[in-house]
Amino acid sequence: MKFMMEMMVPSEPQRSRKQGRVQGVCVLLLSALAASADKVLILEIPPHPVPTGSDVTLRCRLRNGDIIAAFFFFGGSRVGSGPKSELIITNIQQTDEGLYSCSTDMFGSSPQRFLKVKVSQDGSEVEVYEGVESVLLPCQVSIPQGEDMKVMWKHREFKILVHMHGSDVDDLRNQSQRYANRTSMRADALQTGDLSLTLRNPTVSDSGTYTCILQRDGREESQGEVHLKVKASSVSLRRLFCHLVVFCPYCISTGLLLSICYNKKTPNRPAASMEVTQQHEEAQALAEECDDVTADVTTEHAF
Structure with missing residues (x-):
C-alpha cells in the first residue's frame, strides 16, 4: 500500500516539468490575447490588383464588422485632416500603389495592407x-x-x-x-x-x-x-465665323467701289429728262412774253 502511494505521488522533477508546461501555455494565451487586442481594427482593401483609372474605397472596421471613423495612412503618412469612415481614391494611378493602414485613439492601428495597382488592359x-x-x-x-x-x-x-x-x-x-x-x-x-x-x-x-x-x-x-x-481637320462654326468677321469688311468695301465706278460710267437719264422738261417750260414762258409785247406794239400803232 505504501508502495502504491509513492507511485501516485509525482516526484519533484515531474512537478517542475508540468508547471513549466502550464506556464508556457499561459504565456501563449496571453500573447494571443495581446495580439488580438493589437489587431482590433481591420483595413478593408481590395484583395486583387486595381486597374488604373478606377475608384477605390477603403474602410476601417472592427472585428465584429462595424465600420468606425479612423485616420488613414499611406506609406506611413496620414491622408486627410481628420477621422472619417472611408477613404475614397478616385482615378487611381500606379503612384497610389503601396501600404495603407487605419488608426484610432481608442483601438490603435490596423495591420498594414498593400494596395496593388495595375495598368488597365483597355488603356x-x-x-x-x-x-x-x-x-x-x-x-x-x-x-x-x-x-x-x-x-x-x-x-x-x-x-x-x-x-x-x-x-x-x-x-x-x-x-x-x-x-x-x-x-x-x-x-x-x-x-x-x-x-x-x-x-x-x-x-x-x-x-x-x-x-x-x-x-x-x-x-x-x-x-x-x-x-x-x-x-481629319474640319472647319468649325467658330472658325467660319472668325473668317467672316475678318473678310466681310473687305468684301463690303470692294462692292461699294465697284458700285461707284459703275454709276460714274452710266449716264443719269432721269436727270437729263428733267433738264429737257425745264428748258421746254422756259421756252414756252419766253414765247408768251413775246406775244404780249407784240400785242402792245400793235395797239399803240392803231392810235
Whole structure:
C-alpha cells in the first residue's frame, strides 16, 4: 500500500516539468490575447490588383464588422485632416500603389495592407483633330527601386520605336524617322513616375495604339497602352465665323467701289429728262412774253 502511494505521488522533477508546461501555455494565451487586442481594427482593401483609372474605397472596421471613423495612412503618412469612415481614391494611378493602414485613439492601428495597382488592359483613349499643335499620351507608373531604369514608347501596329528616355536624358539613336523632332518627355520622368509622351503636330497617319514600357535592369516592370485617334481637320462654326468677321469688311468695301465706278460710267437719264422738261417750260414762258409785247406794239400803232 505504501508502495502504491509513492507511485501516485509525482516526484519533484515531474512537478517542475508540468508547471513549466502550464506556464508556457499561459504565456501563449496571453500573447494571443495581446495580439488580438493589437489587431482590433481591420483595413478593408481590395484583395486583387486595381486597374488604373478606377475608384477605390477603403474602410476601417472592427472585428465584429462595424465600420468606425479612423485616420488613414499611406506609406506611413496620414491622408486627410481628420477621422472619417472611408477613404475614397478616385482615378487611381500606379503612384497610389503601396501600404495603407487605419488608426484610432481608442483601438490603435490596423495591420498594414498593400494596395496593388495595375495598368488597365483597355488603356486610355485620346482623340484630337489634325492640325493641333501637340497631343499628350498619358502614362503614370510607380517607380521601383533600382538602377538602369529606362522607358520606351512604341507604336504597336507599326512595331517601331517612338521615343526612349533613360538616365534623365533622351536616347533617340534608334528612334523612327517618322517621329523625329516631334516627341518629348519630362526630364524628371523616372523620378516622378510621369512617363507621359508629348507628340507634336499629330497627323491622321499617327493614329494607333502606343505602348509605354518601363524597364529596370533590362526587365520589363510595367506596361501601359494609349489609343490615339487623330481625325481629319474640319472647319468649325467658330472658325467660319472668325473668317467672316475678318473678310466681310473687305468684301463690303470692294462692292461699294465697284458700285461707284459703275454709276460714274452710266449716264443719269432721269436727270437729263428733267433738264429737257425745264428748258421746254422756259421756252414756252419766253414765247408768251413775246406775244404780249407784240400785242402792245400793235395797239399803240392803231392810235
